[in-house]
């Protein structure tokens with residue numbers, strides 16, 4: 001969940017009905033960015049897999065064929081416009097030389113030259129799969145529990161985001177990373193089962209429970225990143241209780257990146273400045289109270305372009321990779337060969353710092369204390 005929260009609706013609508021349900025299915029749009037025009041599903045272990053009305057013994061192949069979907073179930077062929085797949089356990093989905101493991105139901109239909117695949121599954125299963133992708137590298141069970149509660153809460157807060165496309169959430173970092181069940185381990189299962197149905201609320205509503213890898217010592221106020229203030233619980237805090245910063249032992253707590261002027265200018269030409277301009281320097285860097293770059297000027301031989309820190313971070317991430325500029329908490333310097341970024345932390349810095357949460361857990365704080373450290377004036381509630 002590092003890259004994009006740019007599409008957060010200004011007004012959060014929330015269905016109170018959710019509070020009366022202990023468990024429910026989420027619809028996740030999967031693999032939409034993979035441009036799949038053929039895939040194979042197969043049951044794993046003792047799973048019963050039913051496609052339409054037919055049970056699948058070994059595998060079923062799906063192909064885009066003219067206006068239809070061509071389905072080959074253990075050698076029997078049929079053509080459909082759309083079809084449902086039911087399962088009572090794990091099954092595999094193979095596509096483009098990759099394989100992922102899913103649970104629940106799939107609804108498959110044509111979507112231009114590829115498929116629209118919607119995976120419906122129990123929210124608790126979804127949280128396990130997302131936690132396996134989003135909490136990699138965390139060791140403390142209490143920190144994983146805190147992160148699991150944030151994942152569940154975020155899923156509920158964001159569940160109207162893709163409603164117009166026919167599902168609740170996508171499987172990318174735009175919502176939360178959902179890559180199936182391959183990496184789900186015992187620790188994650190325990191963290192999810194022990195916190196079943198628990199979410200974080202503010203004013204009785206689920207919060208936008210954002211989290212990121214490493215805050216660099218100070219988290220960021222949401223309003224200073226995204227320009228609107230509907231999330232009073234996402235306030236900049238020092239990531240410590242006492243002297244030592246919780247995330248100071250974490251990877252990317254401090255980082256330095258040198259980008260050659262040539263490479264930097266080619267990045268600028270592809271994203272911000274035009275071909276006939278020459279990049280001269282960066283100046284007028286403004287910082288937020290949380291110590292992140294609010295905006296700065298890119299000065300060329302023709303003009304000054306003001307850009308926000310978060311837009312710059314996303315552009316660099318897309319063009320030079322997410323390891324180049326790891327956060328917007330940086331200072332910038334230049335010599336005659338390089339642009340040098342001196343930075344703190346990894347990710348947008350809003351909400352829970354995963355490296356800090358992990359250290360808090362190691363130091364004996366429990367998941368409730370971890371949640372209250374990173375999200376202000378919130379309550380925990382069971383749905």
Ligand SMILES: [Zn+2]
Nearest residue numbers: 169170174175
């Ligand atoms: Zn999404």
Ligand SMILES: [Zn+2]
Nearest residue numbers: 215247353356
């Ligand atoms: Zn931190």
